[in-house]
Amino acid sequence: MFTPETLQKFDREIAKYPAEHQCSAVMACLALAQEEIGWLPPEAIEAVAHYLAMPPIAAYEVATFYSMYDLKPVGKYKLTVCTNLPCALSGGVHAATYLKEKLGIGFNETTPDGKFTLVEGECMGSCGYAPVMLVNNRRMCGHMTPTAIDALLEECQS
Amino acid sequence: MSIMGAINPVLTAGLDGDKSWRLQDYMARGGYAMLKKVLAEQIPAETIVAAIKASVLRGRGGAGFPTGLKWSFMPHSLSGDKYIVCNTDEGEPGTFKDRDLIHYNPHAVIEGMAIGAYAIGANRGYNYIHGEIWELYKRFEEALDEARNAGFIGQSILGSDFSFELFAHHGYGAYICGEETALLESIEGKKGQPRFKPPFPASFGLYGRPTTVNNTETLASIPFIMQMGGEAFLNLGKPNNGGTKLFSVSGHVNRPGNYELPMGTPFATLMEMCGGMRGGRKLKAVIPGGSSSPVVPAETIMKCTLDYDSISKAGSMLGSGAVIVMDETVCMVKALEQLSRFYHEESCGQCTPCREGTGWLYDIVHRIEAGEGRAGDLEILLRISENIAGRTVCALGDAAAMPVESFVRHFRDEFMYHIEHKTCLVPKEAQWAGSDFYCAEA
Ligand SMILES: Cc1cc2nc3c(=O)[nH]c(=O)nc-3n(C[C@H](O)[C@H](O)[C@H](O)COP(=O)(O)O)c2cc1C
Ligand code: FES
Numbered sequence: 001m002f003t004p005e006t007l008q009k010f011d012r013e014i015a016k017y018p019a020e021h022q023c024s025a026v027m028a029c030l031a032l033a034q035e036e037i038g039w040l041p042p043e044a045i046e047a048v049a050h051y052l053a054m055p056p057i058a059a060y061e062v063a064t065f066y067s068m069y070d071l072k073p074v075g076k077y078k079l080t081v082c083t084n085l086p087c088a089l090s091g092g093v094h095a096a097t098y099l100k101e102k103l104g105i106g107f108n109e110t111t112p113d114g115k116f117t118l119v120e121g122e123c124m125g126s127c128g129y130a131p132v133m134l135v136n137n138r139r140m141c142g143h144m145t146p147t148a149i150d151a152l153l154e155e156c157q158s
Numbered sequence: 159m160s161i162m163g164a165i166n167p168v169l170t171a172g173l174d175g176d177k178s179w180r181l182q183d184y185m186a187r188g189g190y191a192m193l194k195k196v197l198a199e200q201i202p203a204e205t206i207v208a209a210i211k212a213s214v215l216r217g218r219g220g221a222g223f224p225t226g227l228k229w230s231f232m233p234h235s236l237s238g239d240k241y242i243v244c245n246t247d248e249g250e251p252g253t254f255k256d257r258d259l260i261h262y263n264p265h266a267v268i269e270g271m272a273i274g275a276y277a278i279g280a281n282r283g284y285n286y287i288h289g290e291i292w293e294l295y296k297r298f299e300e301a302l303d304e305a306r307n308a309g310f311i312g313q314s315i316l317g318s319d320f321s322f323e324l325f326a327h328h329g330y331g332a333y334i335c336g337e338e339t340a341l342l343e344s345i346e347g348k349k350g351q352p353r354f355k356p357p358f359p360a361s362f363g364l365y366g367r368p369t370t371v372n373n374t375e376t377l378a379s380i381p382f383i384m385q386m387g388g389e390a391f392l393n394l395g396k397p398n399n400g401g402t403k404l405f406s407v408s409g410h411v412n413r414p415g416n417y418e419l420p421m422g423t424p425f426a427t428l429m430e431m432c433g434g435m436r437g438g439r440k441l442k443a444v445i446p447g448g449s450s451s452p453v454v455p456a457e458t459i460m461k462c463t464l465d466y467d468s469i470s471k472a473g474s475m476l477g478s479g480a481v482i483v484m485d486e487t488v489c490m491v492k493a494l495e496q497l498s499r500f501y502h503e504e505s506c507g508q509c510t511p512c513r514e515g516t517g518w519l520y521d522i523v524h525r526i527e528a529g530e531g532r533a534g535d536l537e538i539l540l541r542i543s544e545n546i547a548g549r550t551v552c553a554l555g556d557a558a559a560m561p562v563e564s565f566v567r568h569f570r571d572e573f574m575y576h577i578e579h580k581t582c583l584v585p586k587e588a589q590w591a592g593s594d595f596y597c598a599e600a
Binding site: 021025026030052058065086087089090091122124126127139140145 | 160239248249250251252253254256257282284288289290291292293325326327328329330331332333344345346347348349350365406407408409410414415416449480482483484488493496497500503504506590592593594595596
């Protein structure tokens with residue numbers, strides 16, 4: 001169910017671990033699967049498990065334990081905003097409120113056009129750059145003042 | 159540049175420009191000279207461990223355990239795979255130092271891991287990187303490629319009989335994986351649930367093999383200790399608190415960011431380097447060592463020096479060196495609510511006292527904050543905290559309990575006011591003024 005490029009990336013991850021421990025690559029492979037599909041449907045989790053010769057339930061356990069795996073479809077852009085205390089002291093909660101108003105949605109909701117999903121995140125280890133937010137699990141944005149948020153949303157719209 | 163300042167820098171010395179993370183730049187700063195020397199002169203492993211012991215380098219991941227001593231626990235005579243694992247799963251609220259080490263000086267981490275592997279007899283290594291800092295995971299992989307191509311990691315390194323393979327593994331959103339045995343479970347491709355100890359990783363670690371887990375900053379310090387000698391590193395700091403350390407300052411200061419300072423530097427000096435309090439407001443309290451360390455009121459912290467001993471005398475912990483600064487506009491009930499939510503969210507669910515207890519703590523602090531607190535709530539909070547601490551497989555339980563106890567002890571009047579008056583002691587309209595969100599651009 002995956003493209004040859006994704007499978008190649010799987011193999012690169014598997015090669016990092018001793019041959020008898022290839023299920024160590026499950027976290028990376030699930031992340032790559034999610035990157036290709038946009039979220040993690042059950043078939044993708046099972047396909048990853050199959051590829052790594054591990055029981056599907058073991059891959060499910062991993063997919064449900066770690067918070068960055070999306071077990072339901074999300075918008076084209078998933079924005080995860082950190083509202084933890086250190087960030088909140090420097091505007092993390094305000095930034096989240098600003099985004100909610102701009103997008104007209106709350107946490108764990110997606111805009112009607114399917115463009116944006118807003119998620120409340122925990123500390124991303126970047127508190128000095130607060131307010132911080134993560135775009136699609138991959139791109140970290142810091143110092144997200146109202147102007148910076150406007151610019152980010154505009155970039156995503158175009 | 160987010161290394162905002164330093165006194166006698168070691169880890170962050172010469173990190174100017176955006177190429178500092180490249181191999182060529184690291185080598186121009188003297189990088190990999192120590193690995194070359196160790197291999198060319200076949201320096202005995204015991205000599206390296208002795209130097210690290212002499213430096214009194216203490217683990218920078220939070221617990222402050224002496225690194226040299228930890229390394230000496232590895233069983234040298236045992237054959238077969240042995241591992242060195244770097245912990246870059248930084249996700250404790252307030253901590254953001256390791257991400258900057260990976261950003262600006264990843265080769266120091268790689269060289270430190272290679273020398274460490276040689277000293278403890280490990281033949282493979284992993285660096286576990288927090289899932290949220292994906293771009294830095296990619297950067298570390300690029301740095302690994304550079305090091306591999308230059309022959310600093312791989313088979314028969316620099317023509318010696320020492321081989322060491324090193325890879326990066328990323329997390330995907332679980333604070334608990336910073337706990338070293340949860341981290342090992344996670345590398346094995348499982349849920350990150352901590353293991354019972356003993357056995358400790360040195361005897362039963364990754365895939366059941368002897369393993370040493372160290373923090374990123376700990377490992378990045380190794381090449382520099384080798385270069386200057388253990389004693390010289392120790393003397394940068396103060397007795398029992400060797401070297402310099404990165405301090406991540408967040409919250410209500412004018413210049414948040416990372417600062418590298420000698421251990422024992424007065425807290426007041428750090429505050430000056432941070433440009434003082436934002437908006438000239440008054441300091442109220444500081445969480446000196448990441449969200450898990452007890453909060454310290456302004457008067458006390460201003461008399462402290464930044465080292466394990468002084469902060470511990472003040473009733474808290476230096477921890478990972480994450481300094482969270484709060485000004486007079488902060489409602490301490492709200493602040494604790496945010497921390498308690500975090501531990502509740504991040505409890506792995508394995509132990510009952512932590513899984514249930516963190517939920518109860520959050521519920522009660524939340525209801526006090528929401529103006530629905532009841533008489534006796536503070537006693538219940540303290541009793542739950544006591545019943546979590548020390549009764550769980552790992553220290554996340556203690557980490558959740560410690561802030562509660564200290565917030566209630568130092569700011570009891572604010573909690574009582576909330577319960578009695580159903581609102582904050584700090585006027586609502588004044589709260590979070592320090593955040594600067596709406597005025598940063600004015
Ligand atoms: C809940 C929890 C989270 C932790 N998170 C981290 C972390 O993000 N980074 C880290 O280096 N150590 C973390 N630790 C400490 C590690 O278990 C371990 O002590 C440390 O990585 C050892 O390295 P050091 O001796 O060099 O400090 C955490 C511990 C607990 C209980
Ligand atoms: S608290 Fe937001 S990144 Fe650490």
